[in-house]
Amino acid sequence: MILEALEREGVEYIFGYPGGANLPIYQHLHEHPKLKHILVRHEQGAAHMADGYARACGRPGVVFATSGPGALNLVTGLCTAYMDSVPIIAITGQVNSTQVGRDAFQESDVIGATSSVTKHSYLVTKIDQLPRVIHEAFHIATTGRPGPVLIDICKDVQMADAERVTAERLHIPGYKLNGHIDLNHAKQAAEALAGAERPVILAGHGIILSHAEAQLQELAETAATPVGTTLLGIGGFPVKHPLSLHMTGFMGTGWCLKAVQNADVLMMVGMRVDDRVTAKLSEFAPNVKTFIHVDIDGSEMGKNVRPHIELVADAKQALAAMLPHIGTLQADRGRWLSQIDAWREEHPLRYKHSNGQLQPQDVLIDMYRRADSEAIVVADVGQNQIWAALWWNYDRPGLFINSGGAGTMGFALPAAIGAKFGRPELPVWCVAGEGGFVMTAQELSVAVEHQLDVKIVLLNNLSLGMVRQFQDDFYGGVRSQVDLTHMPDFVKLSEAYGMPALRVEKLEDIGLALDAAERTKGPFLIDFRIDPEANVYPIVPLGKGLGEFWEAPENA
Amino acid sequence: MPEATARLRPAPSPGSTGHFPASGEELATSRVRVLSVLVEDGQNTLTKIAGAVRRRGFHIRGLSIGPTREPGRSRITLEVDHGHAEADQVRKQLERLVDVVEVEDLTGDEVHNRELVVAKVKTLELARLIQRGAKVISTDTDGTTVEFSGDRDEIFDFVEELARHGIVDVVRSGPLVMRRTV
Known part of the structure; x- marks a missing residue:
């Protein structure tokens, strides 16, 4: 019945991961060929994929996860969507209703853990609640100020026999939509x-x-x-x-x-x-x-x-x-x-490019020259995010996707995958630093499995760049725990996942690498070794007013 | 005994984080809002309200909850310290919750504000309590149990008076507030 209800709501993709408490749903998945299930490699990836999908195409993203750790792995992704008002429907399995509160295997208080990062949430303990709840969840997630809604469904409810139930009328008297303009x-x-x-x-x-x-x-x-x-x-x-x-x-x-x-x-x-x-x-x-x-x-x-x-x-x-x-x-x-x-x-936007090192802006300017306004850029969090925001001239909505309010590192790769599912006709560029990228790099498998045209641009400075910049400028110049010299060889890592990749260290190779990425069908990664001292400018020093911004040093 | 007295004394100044509801005088000058909240009676309603209050940095000073004439709906009366936020943020944050049907901010309005106290005192000498309007519920060998209801200031004075009689135990209901004219 859950799957029927999702079909009725027009769902096309589900990003999910099966486990003990949602197996009854998965048992019947094959009977619903209209619902395409994308098997993620970690539930956080599912939430970010649904998020990227929703931001790219405007329809709510749908997530499945099992109880306990499965559901709790969604929390960061739900928070990311909540802070940025993105509609997501998360359907989590819960232990049998008779076992709730007994610390059963993989039981956790998912409603309690997610209340502060969802627009609304439901615990479903009886089958007759289900059609109304699913219908309401979609309504609440997508109307007014959008946001994620979580439905926690006890396993016995998933297995219960129900007469064919159609969507009921909404009953949410406390839900106010501000449609009336003064x-x-x-x-x-x-x-x-x-x-x-x-x-x-x-x-x-x-x-x-x-x-x-x-x-x-x-x-x-x-x-x-x-x-x-x-x-x-x-x-x-x-x-x-x-x-x-x-x-x-x-x-x-x-x-x-x-x-x-x-x-x-x-x-x-x-x-x-x-x-x-x-x-x-x-x-x-x-x-x-x-x-x-x-x-x-x-x-x-x-x-x-x-x-x-x-x-x-x-x-x-x-x-x-x-x-x-x-x-x-x-x-x-x-x-x-x-x-x-x-x-x-x-006060123009400018960057220092006279030291012979590869600058992130060099890469982004070349990318923009090729794509103009016919590509989606999904950025991660940190310096890469601000560079990607400032150095492309986005001319319409939906082309730049990033985690703004929550600032979730690891967002970009799974969100780019979701965005590609949502807008398959547009090229999708994933722009990330190496720090955030490895937080969710396991989702490369999904890009390879579905041969998605997601091109990954790694702006690799061998450090946590934004943190390093803050430490340099606002924390007495003490560099603490920002060195990321010990990282995998990203070309070999990509190849291990079954996708081609290149490393670029020189300015003149940028174009060739981007050519190769564009020519290749399916996912592609370029590991750009950028100037490790490159900074984000302008920037207002912490605790100062907007008027006191610092600008990039001029070229010598 | 002194301990019990100390526990019962309201928070000394506005802005303190004392758990005890404030006196009327204190309320008038503090950052406490009195809200009457009509809610859908769900499993998670109270948790969500308490959660919204907590994570916005507000603090619940008094709370009561009970059914309404409409089945499936409850009325929650809240006294909330809004901290550094603007006063109407408490109402707005509660209104965002899907389970919340209506929020009325009754702060400073003409209201009936009642609270119930049930207390057991050691002494059998109860004239002064009864004079204030207390009703005896039961008497046994270790003391007398009385109940008293009143507005905020009456409750405040009554609790002070109780302390002089040797409190064995005392419970309070939290505030019940209703507008004088509907």
């Missing part, structure tokens, strides 16, 4: 933006989740207002658009940070305004007279920054409601926009 607030927001002297819009993941990119662009153009995105908002506004400020936050572009720190009206749409965006909170956007905050989750209002005008609504509807009130723009934006252009000239 038009008065929308008007106020539009007028504040239109009347501003130095307005800035910051856009987060909510733009992408609500498919509001067209409305955002129209609003920005109508109100002649520049737009920066958060790390997760990348793709919500075209980077090459003249009004683009690129990325904001403590590793954002210099011209964006200057604009934020000098703005008089700041509109934040579909974002949580977290510490990575604000840096030192008391110095965030100090010249703003009117903060406007648009988010579908009312609890975000005033959680970090108290807005003067709040709009608790879906981003697309909110922006559409604001548009008619922008009217014909009275304010003159010429000075503000040319000031921003001046900052763009003054």
Whole structure:
């Protein structure tokens, strides 16, 4: 019945791992050929695959795991999805309902362990609850602010005979969707933006989740207002658009940070305004007279920054409601926009490439030149993530995928695999450091088994680069436990998994290696040996305000 | 005896993490919100509410729970210290929970605020307690058991008075709060 219900919800892929407490489900899997099951090599990989799948194609990712360790291995993946508002349905096996609470073999309190990293969760102890629960879970995961939902199903329920049950009506009176826009607030927001002297819009993941990119662009153009995105908002506004400020936050572009720190009206749409965006909170956007905050989750209002005008609504509807009130723009934006252009000239993205070593930006620039906007980049966490965010000019949603809120190392490879299942027509590049890569490298088997066209770009600096950079700059220069000299030979490792790979140490070999990767069908890995001293810039020193960003040293 | 007295005394200052519900005076100046929460009565409802309060850095100072007229729904009365967060964050965080149907913030409203105390005291000399409105439930060789209900300040005073009678045991129900005008 579980599998029937999943078919009814339109599920195509399940990322899972069988075990004692979910065997009754697996027994009947072959009777449902429409459900394609991807056998992962570790449950964390399943959660990240479902996550990458959902971010790439917009449909919820589905995960199976058994009880105890199987379910607990999902926790990091659920947290990753929860922090970034990604819809996942995790179906975990639980011991028989008569054994719950007796410390049975592989029993653990999965609901208890996952409550804080799921949008909602269910323990199913009776068969008649199941159809309603599955239907509700999909509804809750995909509506409003999306998020992971976990269904823990006792083994005896999985085996119980049930009459053919169709989906029941939803019964979730406590589940509130903020579909009602306060038009008065929308008007106020539009007028504040239109009347501003130095307005800035910051856009987060909510733009992408609500498919509001067209409305955002129209609003920005109508109100002649520049737009920066958060790390997760990348793709919500075209980077090459003249009004683009690129990325904001403590590793954002210099011209964006200057604009934020000098703005008089700041509109934040579909974002949580977290510490990575604000840096030192008391110095965030100090010249703003009117903060406007648009988010579908009312609890975000005033959680970090108290807005003067709040709009608790879906981003697309909110922006559409604001548009008619922008009217014909009275304010003159010429000075503000040319000031921003001046900052763009003054603080460009740059990197030091005069020491003869391979720079990560050299690799990314060549990749972008080939792919333009016709590829998905899935980044891991650390320096590789910020380089991949800043050095590609993503022009639409869904092309850049990474773990923003949770910052989960090991995310990239399984998420890239999931993204490829979700968007098979697009090339998928997995960009990772060697530290994060080995955390989930076992999933290479999945890429090889399904001959997925996932190309892995390892930016290998033989160290935990971001941690090393922080230690160098903010922790007295003491390098502690960041040396990763002792790692496998990644070319041999790939070959052991049954996939081709190359190592690149020189600038002139980048193109050849990327050619080889593109020519090869199926997965491919390139181990780029980059400058071990390469750093991420700009960066705001820990504890400082956004205005105090450091820039890359200039080339000698 | 002194130990029992110390345990019963409310937290001395706003912002302290004492477990005991505050006096009315203290509540008025502290960061404690009084919330009436209508919930779907599920297996995990209370855990999820307590979890949401804990992980947002809030602290439960008082709690009571009981059925409502609607089958399958319970009413939880919470007194929550919201710490450094904005006052309305407690309500908003609870509203996010799928099991929560409705949250009313009753802080500072005109309310009936009642609590029940059941206490056993050593003495048989109960005039002062009875004068305050206590009712005797039972008397036996090692003392007398009384019950008392009242608003926050009455409870506070009653518990102080109890201490003078030699407390053997005391339990309190947690707050029950209802708006005066519906």
